[in-house]
Amino acid sequence: MPGAAALPRPDALRRLQRFKGRRGPFLLLAADVRAALRLARRRPPSLHRMMREHWPGPVTLAFPARPGLPGTCLRRGRVAVRVDAEAGVRCLCRLAGGLLVSTSLNRRGRPTEMPTRRLRWRWRRHLDGALPAAAGDASRRRAPSTVLEWRPGGVRKLRP
Numbered sequence: 001m002p003g004a005a006a007l008p009r010p011d012a013l014r015r016l017q018r019f020k021g022r023r024g025p026f027l028l029l030a031a032d033v034r035a036a037l038r039l040a041r042r043r044p045p046s047l048h049r050m051m052r053e054h055w056p057g058p059v060t061l062a063f064p065a066r067p068g069l070p071g072t073c074l075r076r077g078r079v080a081v082r083v084d085a086e087a088g089v090r091c092l093c094r095l096a097g098g099l100l101v102s103t104s105l106n107r108r109g110r111p112t113e114m115p116t117r118r119l120r121w122r123w124r125r126h127l128d129g130a131l132p133a134a135a136g137d138a139s140r141r142r143a144p145s146t147v148l149e150w151r152p153g154g155v156r157k158l159r160p
Helices: 010-020 033-037 045-054 087-095 117-126
Strands: 003-006 027-030 059-064 078-082 099-104 146-151 154-159
Touching (some): 010 099, 010 117, 027 087, 045 059, 087 099
Antiparallel strands (some): 003 099, 027 099
16 A cells, blocks of 8 residues: 655654644555564564564554654554565665655545546645555455554554
8 A cells, every 4th residue: 555654853744744634644665573672662572473474464563662763653652563575675774774764645534546647736735755656566456454462461452
């Protein structure tokens, strides 16, 4: 699914909020499991095992966040993180220092739009740039990621 990403800096987050039409919460894309673990309040073996099992891949994990993360990335003290299946996304995360704040391209309450002239105008207005998808890229047709919430007592599916 096409998406937008920003550096986890206040100015970039404000622009992402204006683009999306909401304050958050936004998910974080991590370059690898190590970068994701740095976001966790605790790092029990069960969380680490779950990350290794699902990443890289189309699963977003929500877990208790360490103090100091931007409020735009938190919901009830939890952070949602994914190590994406796409190698290019992971590479961008590494180039950005390990993390990017991300969201889908749809406006609040609307279905995801494929890039149109109007949408590209909005991108230029709110975002620093866009990466074109390869022709026939399967990621353009992919469903949103599954969201799982990790808790010390187990896992709960938040979005299929």
